[in-house]
Amino acid sequence: MKEDSRCPLGSRYCAILNAVNYISTVLSDWADNVFFLQLQQAAVSLGDDVWGPLGATEAGRLASLEGSLFEGLLGLLERLRADMLGRLLEAVMREVREKAQPYSRDRWLSLPSQLDQATMSLSSSACPLMLCLRDRLLQLQQLLCLPLFQSFWQSLAERLDQFLYQDVILYNHFNEGGAAQLQFDMTRNLFPLFGHYCKRPENLFKHIKEACIILSLNIGSALLLRDVLQQAEEESVTPDPQRPSPESTLNELGVFRLAPCDVHILLSLRASWPGQ
Template sequence: MDAMLSDSLQTEIVMEPSEIEEFKIMPFAEIFITLLQTITERYEGLPQPGHRLQFLELQLELLDDFRVRLLQLGNAENGEGIDSKIAIIANTTHYIENVLVDWGQMLHFLNLYYYKNQSEITKTRNLLSSELDNSLTDVDTDTVFVEILSLYRHMKKDLLYALVDSTVLKARYCSKNYRRESWSRMTIMKDMRSYSLTPSACPMFELLGTKLHQFKKYLTVKLFIVVWRLVAQQIDVFLYEKLVLANTFNEGGAKQFKFDTMRNLLPLFAQYTDKPDSYCTHLNEACILLNITQGSALLLKDMLTALEGATGVEDKRG
C-alpha cells in the first residue's frame, strides 16, 4: 500500500474522472478497497474473535493512513485545474465513506462490533433496564467504522466548502465594478426587450457559469447538488448585502437589476433545479420590493408603520 500511495503522491492527478460515471474517483481508490477486501477474506474465517479484531485494527489504521495521504495529495495541489482535482479527491473520499457504510452492515463486521463492545456492555449490567436498552440499541445502529467514518465525512465537508469558498471569493472579486454601478441614475427602458445584461456583471456571471459546468463534470451527482446549492445561497446573500443594501435605486436601476437577476443569474442555476429562486430568496424578494408600484409601496409603508405602532403599544403594556 505504501508503494501504491507513494506513486499516487508523485503522479499528477489525472484531469479526467473515472470511467465509472457514478463515482468519478481516483483509480487507486478501487485498488485500495480491493486490498481491504482481500485482508477481510483472509482473516474472517479465524476462530478467535480477538485475532479477527487485531486484523480489524490493521484495516482501520490503513483507512486512516489512506485518508491522511488523500489530504496530503489535496494540499499539494495548486495552479490551474486545482478545483477539478479537489473535486475528484472529494469524490474519492465520498466513495470510501459509502463503502464503509455498506461494510458496517455486513454480518462479519457487525459481529466484530459486538465482540469489541461486549466487555463494555458487561460493565453496564447493573444499570437500569432503560439505560441498558439504550446501550443495546447503540450496538444495533453503530458500526466498527463509526470513528473513521466521522473523519472521512469531515474531510469531505472541508473539501466541498473549499470549492464553494474559492468560487464565491472569485465571484466577489469579479463583481467589484458591477456593485459600483450608478443604480440611482439608470435610464428606464420602455420595452423590456431593450434590456440586456449589465456589462460589468459579465465577468461574475461568466465565472459562475464556468465553475458550475466544471463542478458538474467532475463531481458526483450528489456532491454537485450540495456544491451548487451552497454557491447559489452564498452568492444570494453576498449580492443582497453588498449590492442591494449598499446602493440606492431609481426605477431604471430597479428594473435593470431585476433583469440581471431574473434573466441571467437565476438561469445559471435553473439548469439544475425547477425552482432556482428557492436558493436566491434574498435577491428574489429584493427584486419584488424594488419594482412594486408607488401605490403599493405607500400602502406597504403605512402597513409597516401601523404594525410598528401596534407593536410599540403592546410592548409598553407588557
C-alpha cells in the same frame, strides 16, 4: 495533499474529494451489512482483547448495534469531506466577490427607465460575474461526483443569495430603471444558471427575489406598504386588530422570507418618492 489544498479548483483536489466521498459511502453501506454486524457482535463478545479498554457506554452502544465498526473513521471522513467542500466553495466565492465588484458599483441610481429601452439586456458589469459562475459550475459538474456537486451548487446558491443581497442590493440606492435592471439580471440571467439543476431556481435566492419585488413596486403600492409598516411600528405596543398585519401585507406581495424591518430598509433604498 497539502499542496493540492492550495489549489481547490484543480482536478487532483476534486479527485481526492471524490475518493473521500466514495470511501465514506462504502463504509456507510458496510456498517449495515450483515457480515460486519456479525463481526461487530463477535468483537464485542471478545471484549478488551479486540477493542482495548473501551468505556462502558461505548461498549454498550456497539453491543446494541447503535454504533458501528467504522463510526470513528466515518466521522473523520465526514469532517474531511466537509472541510474540502468548504475550501472549494470559498475558492469560488473569492472569484465571485472579485468579479462582482464592478457590478456592485454600477450606476443603479441613474439607469434609464425600462420604458426608454427597446429591449433589456444583461448589465455589462454583470458579465464577468455570470461567466465566472457558468464556467465554474460546468467545470465542477464534470470533476465532482453527483452527490458532491449537488451539495456544492446548493451551498453556492445560498452563499450567492446572501452575498448579492448584502453587498449589491443593500449597498446601493435604486431608481426605477435600476430596480428593473437588477430584476432582469437576477431573474433572466442568474436564476437560469441554476435552472439546469433544479426546477425552481428562484426559490434558492429568496432574499434576492423578494428584494426585487420590493424595489420594483409601483409608487402607489410602495407608498401603501410604507404606511402599513410605519403604522405597525407606531402601534407596536397596542396593535389595532382591524388593520392588516405587516406580515400578511407582505405575504400578499409574495414576500415571505424578509422581515418587516428588512423591507423598511429596502424601501429606503428606492430613489423615486413623491417630493424627492
